[in-house]
Every structure is written in C-alpha cells, then in structure tokens.
Amino acid sequence: MVDEKSYYMTEEGKEKLETELHYLKTEKRKEIVERIKVARDFGDLSENSEYDSAKDEQAFVETRIAQLEKMIRNAVIIENDEEDADVVSLGRTVTFIELPDGEEETYTIVGSAEADPFEGKISNDSPMAKSLLGHGEGEEVAVATPGGEIQVKIVSIQ
Incomplete structure (x- = not known):
C-alpha cells in the first residue's frame, strides 16, 4: 500500500471536518438525489440543464466526501508540548x-x-x-x- 499523506490539524479542525462530512453524507446527498429526480421529470436528459447541474453538483459532493474521509483517516492531531x-x-x-x-x-x-x-x-x-x-x-x-x-x-x- 502506498503511504498516504498525513494531515496535521488541531482537534477542533478535525471536528469541523467530521461535521462537514456528516452534513454532506446525511443531508446534501439527499438534496441532490431529489434534484436529480425532479430534473428527470423535465424530459429529454440530453438537453436538460437542471439534470446536468444536479449531476455536476453530485460529482463535486462525492469528491469532497472522499477527500474529507481521507483527511480524517490520515489526521495527525497537533498537541502542544x-x-x-x-x-x-x-x-x-x-x-x-x-x-x-x-x-x-x-x-x-x-x-x-x-x-x-x-x-x-x-x-x-x-x-x-x-x-x-x-x-x-x-x-x-x-x-x-x-x-x-x-x-x-x-x-x-x-
């Protein structure tokens, strides 16, 4: 396995990332799925800007979720001696x-x-x-x- 980068942060910083991750997984994903459902009802997907926009946002959110999970998994908490x-x-x-x-x-x-x-x-x-x-x-x-x-x-x- 390739060594992953360590992400140095305070405990407070890690908690902020965990809060953002929770929001994206529990609320934002649901909002986007609903937008996609509504956009599909508009008809032809090849010319549907609402659908394209929702799919782009979904890709962005999924990328951010993966990034946050990696940062949290490789977090190194800064402790002041x-x-x-x-x-x-x-x-x-x-x-x-x-x-x-x-x-x-x-x-x-x-x-x-x-x-x-x-x-x-x-x-x-x-x-x-x-x-x-x-x-x-x-x-x-x-x-x-x-x-x-x-x-x-x-x-x-x-």
Missing part, C-alpha cells in the same frame, strides 16, 4: 512584526487542512510558517515571499 513553548511550532500562535517598521501580525500555524488566513490560521506549508518554524521569541527571520525576501522579528509565541 509545554517544553517547546518558546519555539514556533505547529499549533502555536506567533506574533511578529515586519522589519523595519511593519505592524504586528498574529497567526496560528496549523496543517493545510484547516488553514484560513482570514481567520488568522496559516498552513505549516506556507512560506511564512516554514520560515518561522523552529525559531524563538526575539529572533529575526528572513522570509521568502513572491515579492522578495522580507525580514520579520518574532514578538511572542503562545
């Missing part, structure tokens, strides 16, 4: 400033499965997180970005 509290690591919240005079920014470093920059959660695979991981408070770190390299200073780690 107190002995590493002074180092940026998965699950930690880090505050930094862009040098020389940027504003403070705060992000929690999570696995790609639950990354959401608008919620202040960045993936451990992102250039910013990769650069910060393993560094401590007060350190200055170079971060490669699409716009060029920037320097940041780590203000705090929680």
Whole structure:
C-alpha cells in the first residue's frame, strides 16, 4: 500500500471536518438525489440543464466526501508540548512584526487542512510558517515571499 499523506490539524479542525462530512453524507446527498429526480421529470436528459447541474453538483459532493474521509483517516492531531513553548511550532500562535517598521501580525500555524488566513490560521506549508518554524521569541527571520525576501522579528509565541 502506498503511504498516504498525513494531515496535521488541531482537534477542533478535525471536528469541523467530521461535521462537514456528516452534513454532506446525511443531508446534501439527499438534496441532490431529489434534484436529480425532479430534473428527470423535465424530459429529454440530453438537453436538460437542471439534470446536468444536479449531476455536476453530485460529482463535486462525492469528491469532497472522499477527500474529507481521507483527511480524517490520515489526521495527525497537533498537541502542544509545554517544553517547546518558546519555539514556533505547529499549533502555536506567533506574533511578529515586519522589519523595519511593519505592524504586528498574529497567526496560528496549523496543517493545510484547516488553514484560513482570514481567520488568522496559516498552513505549516506556507512560506511564512516554514520560515518561522523552529525559531524563538526575539529572533529575526528572513522570509521568502513572491515579492522578495522580507525580514520579520518574532514578538511572542503562545
């Protein structure tokens, strides 16, 4: 068997995925089956846009269900050890400033499965997180970005 990718996430992140999976399997599937039944009643399926739309949505939902099942099956829960509290690591919240005079920014470093920059959660695979991981408070770190390299200073780690 091929080794499957591990998906790093918090317990909260795993619970969100499980909730979404449950909804898709128990409610969304039924809605789509009903849409397909109704669309079939419109007649010729070869020229039936309602039917095509429902079948496309069904394919999307089934793909998402398979993806969620794989992510949950291969979930690795992030647990913060107190002995590493002074180092940026998965699950930690880090505050930094862009040098020389940027504003403070705060992000929690999570696995790609639950990354959401608008919620202040960045993936451990992102250039910013990769650069910060393993560094401590007060350190200055170079971060490669699409716009060029920037320097940041780590203000705090929680």
